[in-house]
Amino acid sequence: MTYDPAKVQLTDDGRLKHFLTTEGLSRELLTEILDTADSFISTQERAVKTVPLLRGKTVVNLFFENSTRTRSTFELAAKRLSADILNLDIARSATSKGETLMDTLWNLEAMYSDMFVVRHADSGAAHFIAEHVTPNVAIINAGDGRHAHPTQAMLDMLTIRRHKGSIEGKIVAIVGDILHSRVARSQIHALRTLGAAEVRVIGPGTLLPRDIESMGAVPHYDMKQGLADCDVVIMLRLQKERMQNALLPSEGEFFKLYGLTEEKLAYAKPDAIVMHPGPINRGVEIESAVADGPHSVILNQVSYGIAVRMAVMAMAMSGQQTPTEEPA
Amino acid sequence: MTTLHIQRARVIDPSQSLDTVTDVWVRDGRLQAFSAPPADVTADTVIDADEQWLLPALVDLGGHLPEPGYSQKGSIDSETRAAALGGFSHLCSLPDTKPVADTSAVIKLIQEKALRAGHARVLPLGAMTQGLEGEQLASMVTLQEAGAVAMSNARQPIRDSYVLRRLMEYAATYDIALFLNANDLSLAQGGCMHEGPVATRMGLSGIPETAETIALAQLLLLIEQTGVRAHISQISCRRSLSMLAQAREGGLRVTADTPLANLLYTDAAVTGYNSLYNVQPPLRSEQDRDALRAAVGEGLLAISSNHRPHEIAAKKAPFADADAGMSQYDGFLPMVMSLLEQSDLTASQLIQATSVLPARLVGLPGGLRPGEAFHATLFNPQATTELSSARMASRGHNHPFLNQSLAGAVTATFADGLAIA
Numbered sequence: 072m073t074y075d076p077a078k079v080q081l082t083d084d085g086r087l088k089h090f091l092t093t094e095g096l097s098r099e100l101l102t103e104i105l106d107t108a109d110s111f112i113s114t115q116e117r118a119v120k121t122v123p124l125l126r127g128k129t130v131v132n133l134f135f136e137n138s139t140r141t142r143s144t145f146e147l148a149a150k151r152l153s154a155d156i157l158n159l160d161i162a163r164s165a166t167s168k169g170e171t172l173m174d175t176l177w178n179l180e181a182m183y184s185d186m187f188v189v190r191h192a193d194s195g196a197a198h199f200i201a202e203h204v205t206p207n208v209a210i211i212n213a214g215d216g217r218h219a220h221p222t223q224a225m226l227d228m229l230t231i232r233r234h235k236g237s238i239e240g241k242i243v244a245i246v247g248d249i250l251h252s253r254v255a256r257s258q259i260h261a262l263r264t265l266g267a268a269e270v271r272v273i274g275p276g277t278l279l280p281r282d283i284e285s286m287g288a289v290p291h292y293d294m295k296q297g298l299a300d301c302d303v304v305i306m307l308r309l310q311k312e313r314m315q316n317a318l319l320p321s322e323g324e325f326f327k328l329y330g331l332t333e334e335k336l337a338y339a340k341p342d343a344i345v346m347h348p349g350p351i352n353r354g355v356e357i358e359s360a361v362a363d364g365p366h367s368v369i370l371n372q373v374s375y376g377i378a379v380r381m382a383v384m385a386m387a388m389s390g391q392q393t394p395t396e397e398p399a
Numbered sequence: 400m401t402t403l404h405i406q407r408a409r410v411i412d413p414s415q416s417l418d419t420v421t422d423v424w425v426r427d428g429r430l431q432a433f434s435a436p437p438a439d440v441t442a443d444t445v446i447d448a449d450e451q452w453l454l455p456a457l458v459d460l461g462g463h464l465p466e467p468g469y470s471q472k473g474s475i476d477s478e479t480r481a482a483a484l485g486g487f488s489h490l491c492s493l494p495d496t497k498p499v500a501d502t503s504a505v506i507k508l509i510q511e512k513a514l515r516a517g518h519a520r521v522l523p524l525g526a527m528t529q530g531l532e533g534e535q536l537a538s539m540v541t542l543q544e545a546g547a548v549a550m551s552n553a554r555q556p557i558r559d560s561y562v563l564r565r566l567m568e569y570a571a572t573y574d575i576a577l578f579l580n581a582n583d584l585s586l587a588q589g590g591c592m593h594e595g596p597v598a599t600r601m602g603l604s605g606i607p608e609t610a611e612t613i614a615l616a617q618l619l620l621l622i623e624q625t626g627v628r629a630h631i632s633q634i635s636c637r638r639s640l641s642m643l644a645q646a647r648e649g650g651l652r653v654t655a656d657t658p659l660a661n662l663l664y665t666d667a668a669v670t671g672y673n674s675l676y677n678v679q680p681p682l683r684s685e686q687d688r689d690a691l692r693a694a695v696g697e698g699l700l701a702i703s704s705n706h707r708p709h710e711i712a713a714k715k716a717p718f719a720d721a722d723a724g725m726s727q728y729d730g731f732l733p734m735v736m737s738l739l740e741q742s743d744l745t746a747s748q749l750i751q752a753t754s755v756l757p758a759r760l761v762g763l764p765g766g767l768r769p770g771e772a773f774h775a776t777l778f779n780p781q782a783t784t785e786l787s788s789a790r791m792a793s794r795g796h797n798h799p800f801l802n803q804s805l806a807g808a809v810t811a812t813f814a815d816g817l818a819i820a
Contacts, residue, residue, distance in 0.1 A: 194603050281595065
């Protein structure tokens, strides 16, 4: 009953065919994603930004959960690879009519698409789709429940590499709601694989998942200790619902303890960078002086996001060896 | 007058420390004699059971029958047939049918359908509360008179401690047995697996051990106060075992069972999001599984099926969205006996936990003794059981050994001397 998270995502010769999680992927493969993304960043600075890698391919943005930002970056990435893109906002259509996920998939398969970009509220939904969809359709996970958000994690890795030279040997702290965060889980796997010296997670006991040490992250409850000597500080967005489920008393108390201020940032290394997957809650997890300050690389993250998504889409499409058959 | 003669069987009956090769004579549904034939008797049926084991038949303390209400998942006929093929002469059906088994009409309907099917005998569990809603007491005396062997609320919670106390007091008045589940839904918080490192890694919401242990503490204290005859169904945690042991040391007569799946698997089975392993109670840690196995070895814990058949669509969904439960009746005894290889448990201990202990709880002989009703299972340890979808009797193909084979096979199951499988 051994399960290998790498195997589901890779072809027999080790190339990417789906991108579901950063867990279990080799350092070489993660580095290849970063290198490919780097090469796309230079194309993004040109006047003509498109490349023909996915010409004639159909990409379906399959969002069971609303997310304008993530969906837009995938859409832009697909367009810059010259793919045809179809946006399906399923959150408001099919599943509310009692159609199961399987029904939706069968319908979409009939459209002969080549790639699904999937966002779903259930952990494991992207795996489920990858296991049940017809062969030759690449699945890119754009976030499943609390499990994984691998393209966000890889754009964060790219950000660190471009600003700090490499990930190897760096001390990285992830602050806030780790319990509900698919981003944090994907970051932890990627950081460990890419050789970070230490990955810390900082937050109150209610927002740190049980046994997080088993994933290779060191829990801290205090920002002074947790941020000491850090090269990278990643702040996570705090959802308002957390106050309703007895996980936190108030935004104010959270900000007092964990909100990133210039004072708290001073515990980290002087050249530390500050990241945030967005959208930011100013005054809840981060103060404006830090978000807009010299350590912040938050806006750069957004532009790298398109390059990383282009890289992953191009790699997974080439990993799907045979082209999709045309309808008879 | 019909007579059955089983030749050269290895009779294993832990209730009388029996393990011997002998002939068995059964007359008019009762075991008549071992070894020598009774005077003036010729057998109507002779079974050569050379190299086979004859055990007191398995009795299930809790399985979900899909009728009435869930005919897309199977029928009483299909599931009781699967149970008989798995080695059960009798099974207790949980009351979470649609409508709920909270009226004598539903209890009678289940019994009639089971009787007509003629496979494993069904001992229905009545609902403790109306609609299993945990608020108003069900008419437990009426249900008992209609044939309910005990009352259960399945895994549904009782609204508050007051209702639970009064429910126990009422049941105690009429010596009605309660099958109680320790399950604090507020601590479980809609979780779908054991809370631990696997749940954290997979981003699935976990059910902490305290969802079971806190509810168990409440149950044990109220059982003590009310003196009700009580059995704890579906224990999954190591800690629960020490709490039960402590209660017994204090003089409380309380029994318990664990589902077979919790003895076979751990939460590691969930890695990969296989929705088959979405079960309630959840599969827990290796330490929990090992402690449950040890308790079975000490004769402190019965093994139940927690059989729950599902149609394919119910399981074909992302893990948390899939319906909980596993089909277990087909191949049940071979699965139990697979623990001989996987653990230190002996055949005698496993028979004690699946036959003797459960039988005694529901008023069956729980042993093979002359003069008593003959409920027995014939098991061939050399044979294999093939569980292809075509061969399975249960309509629920959500079975961990679907399209695989298991060592050992049930060759016959007898209830009241009749071969039902």
